[in-house]
Amino acid sequence: MRYDVYTPLLLSLLLSVVAPVVCGRVAPALAARALTSAAVLTAAATTWSLVLLTAALLGDAPPVVREARENGRPLVDPVPEVIGVAAGVALAVVGWRVCRAVRAERRTRRALRRLVAGRPADTELIVAASEVPRAFAIPGRPGRILVTSAMLGALEPPERRVLLAHERAHLTHRHGALVTAATLAAAADPLLAPVRSAVVFLVERWADEQAAAAVGDRRTAARALA
Numbered sequence: 554m555r556y557d558v559y560t561p562l563l564l565s566l567l568l569s570v571v572a573p574v575v576c577g578r579v580a581p582a583l584a585a586r587a588l589t590s591a592a593v594l595t596a597a598a599t600t601w602s603l604v605l606l607t608a609a610l611l612g613d614a615p616p617v618v619r620e621a622r623e624n625g626r627p628l629v630d631p632v633p634e635v636i637g638v639a640a641g642v643a644l645a646v647v648g649w650r651v652c653r654a655v656r657a658e659r660r661t662r663r664a665l666r667r668l669v670a671g672r673p674a675d676t677e678l679i680v681a682a683s684e685v686p687r688a689f690a691i692p693g694r695p696g697r698i699l700v701t702s703a704m705l706g707a708l709e710p711p712e713r714r715v716l717l718a719h720e721r722a723h724l725t726h727r728h729g730a731l732v733t734a735a736t737l738a739a740a741a742d743p744l745l746a747p748v749r750s751a752v753v754f755l756v757e758r759w760a761d762e763q764a765a766a767a768v769g770d771r772r773t774a775a776r777a778l779a
Contacts, residue, residue: 561598565744568595572751581759582726585752589731589738592748596738600647606640647741654740658733665691668699678717680705688716690723692730712777715764719778722763728756 568591575584669679674695683701691697698720708716723729732753739749765774 559602561595561602562744564595565599565742568592569744569747572748576751576754581755581762585728585731585755585759588748588755589735589752592735592738592742592745592752596741596745599742599744600644603640603644603647606637607644609637650740650743651737654737658736665689665699666693669697672697688720690720690729692724692727696724698724708777711768711770711773714768715774715777718764718767719760721767722760723756726756726759726763728760731756 568588572588575588579587668681669691672679677695677698679697679699681699681701684703685701686704686707687699687701688704689699691699698717700716700720704716705713732749735745735749735752739745761774761778764778765771768774
């Protein structure tokens with residue numbers, strides 16, 4: 554455990570460096586899935602490493618020391634006490650950050666759900682009166698698309714089709730789940746923040762490509778998205 558336990562930290566740094574490169578060289582769908590999976594696994598490994606480093610402090614507990622001496626076993630200290638204490642503090646911070654991220658995600662989901670509450674189950678598109686141009690894909694069963702009146706007013710009919718196709722792509726491919734997973738991974742391991750940003754960018758690019766394919770006009774799609 555002397556060196557291997559620190560490997561996830563190095564992997565986190567490497568993944569953060571690689572993520573921007575992947576964004577520009579790999580298809581959005583594949584890149585988003587690969588980076589999200591890698592981020593979740595790396596965050597889990599980093600958290601487990603912190604648990605192991607913290608648990609190493611138990612080797613200094615008096616009952617353990619006394620038992621080792623009675624049995625004539627040599628005492629080996631693989632982790633300096635200061636590192637074990639720092640890992641324990643970091644583990645507590647990780648727990649706090651993940652809980653905060655989960656609460657924020659739940660608040661956002663509840664707020665969006667309240668906006669579409671009471672609508673018929675077969676209603677996909679919901680228009681909200683607002684002067685702010687916004688559009689949201691609200692995952693769920695069924696998934697909904699919430700668009701403000703200002704957004705619809707800013708687009709021509711062909712561009713509206715692009716907008717709806719873009720939001721439908723988010724729902725169809727469960728982009729919200731990918732972003733949530735990347736967000737929780739970055740909460741557990743702050744070194745993965747660039748990976749989370751890359752995933753957010755990639756799912757938007759993914760939806761852009763899906764919208765362009767759906768309407769069959771990349772120029773219109775580019776104009777609408779711009």
